[in-house]
Amino acid sequence: NAGVTQTPKFQVLKTGQSMTLQCAQDMNHEYMSWYRQDPGMGLRLIHYSVGAGITDQGEVPNGYNVSRSTTEDFPLRLLSAAPSQTSVYFCASSPLVDGHEQYFGPGTRLTVT
Amino acid sequence: KQEVTQIPAALSVPEGENLVLNCSFTDSAIYNLQWFRQDPGKGLTSLLLIQSSQREQTSGRLNASLDKSSGRSTLYIAASQPGDSATYLCAVLGVYGNKLVFGAGTILRVKS
Numbered sequence: 124n125a126g127v128t129q130t131p132k133f134q135v136l137k138t139g140q141s142m143t144l145q146c147a148q149d150m151n152h153e154y155m156s157w158y159r160q161d162p163g164m165g166l167r168l169i170h171y172s173v174g175a176g177i178t179d180q181g182e183v184p185n186g187y188n189v190s191r192s193t194t195e196d197f198p199l200r201l202l203s204a205a206p207s208q209t210s211v212y213f214c215a216s217s218p219l220v221d222g223h224e225q226y227f228g229p230g231t232r233l234t235v236t
Numbered sequence: 237k238q239e240v241t242q243i244p245a246a247l248s249v250p251e252g253e254n255l256v257l258n259c260s261f262t263d264s265a266i267y268n269l270q271w272f273r274q275d276p277g278k279g280l281t282s283l284l285l286i287q288s289s290q291r292e293q294t295s296g297r298l299n300a301s302l303d304k305s306s307g308r309s310t311l312y313i314a315a316s317q318p319g320d321s322a323t324y325l326c327a328v329l330g331v332y333g334n335k336l337v338f339g340a341g342t343i344l345r346v347k348s
Contacts, residue, residue, distance in 0.1 A: 156336075165240065165325060165338030181335065213279065215336070224270065225329075225336060229279040 124149050127228035129214050135234045136204040144199040144231050146214030152226075153219035155197040159183065159210040160230075166213060172197055173219055204235045238263045238330050242339035249316055250347050257311040257342045259326035264304050271300050271311050272325040274341070280325065284311070316346045 130145045148155065156171035158181075168181030172191040186208060188200040197216075201208060211232050217225040239262045249255055259269070268287045272280040284293045284300040286309070292301040299312040313320060327338040 158336075158338075163340060165327070165340045166336075167338070168335055171335065224268075224282060224285045226282075227272075227280040232277075 126150065127214055127216050127226050129212075129228035129231050131231060132229070133232050135236065136201075137236055138205060140204050141200065141202050142204065144201075144212055144214075144233070146197045146199065146228060147195050148197075148214075148216040148226070149195065150216065150218075150226070151194060152216035153194065154225075155191065155214065155216045156181070156225075157187070157189065157197070157199045158213045158215065159208075160213060161210050169199065169212075201233075206235050209233060209235045238328060238337045240326060240328055240337050240339040242324075242326060242342050244342060245340065246343040246345075248345040248347065251316060251318060253316050253346075254312070254314050255316055255344075257313070257324050257326075257344070259309040259311070259339055261307045261309075261328045261337075263330065264307055265331045266304065267329045267331055269300075269302055269309050269326060269328050270336070271298075271309075272327065274323045274325060276322075283324075313344075316344075318346050318348045320344060320346050 127148045153174045157169040158166035160166045167183050170189040172178045213230050214228040215225045217223045241260045243258045270285045271283045286293045286302040297314040302309045323341045325341045327336045
């Protein structure tokens with residue numbers, strides 16, 4: 124199993140550009156989520172999904188969209204990038220079983236100029 | 237709203253010392269608590285997962301304890317090595333919404 128994969132590893136955007144961060148998992152996990160990590164802070168939840176066709180907002184959802192058309196994929200879209208979205212983004216997945224461990228991808232480092 | 241605090245924010249110790257990292261959380265309604273390690277510029281590596289019904293978990297030189305009623309967890313690292321230098325994050329999984337809440341982390345430096 125590849126586990127949780129994320130692409131790209133690095134990305135530089137100009138303010139106002141849009142892009143999609145990709146996340147995929149091959150463990151048949153129902154639950155997937157996106158976090159952002161900023162210096163001096165822990166990870167904060169952006170959006171999550173409990174299965175195909177079901178998504179919900181986390182702590183910091185503004186400026187981001189998600190969709191879940193398949194169990195495997197959970198892309199994160201930035202509609203109009205802003206410098207405040209410069210961060211490291213992590214995707215995670217787990218079985219939808221109460222209290223199960225979450226598995227994290229390697230992260231995408233995004234810079235918005 | 238769940239809040240997770242980690243103390244100290246940074247720690248520098250000589251090689252060979254035993255050390256303790258602290259994590260506290262405000263809402264005891266949790267499924268589990270997880271400790272992660274993060275090397276600079278890298279992703280998260282899961283170290284230990286403690287279910288809410290457990291008191292501690294051990295893996296090699298690492299031992300994590302959980303006192304759910306007081307909202308505290310500690311990560312004990314025995315005989316520290318320079319290779320242990322990293323940021324250590326704790327995160328709690330609440331019973332409402334399956335959401336992980338992270339602390340800001342403790343930056344550990346072990347000097348040789």
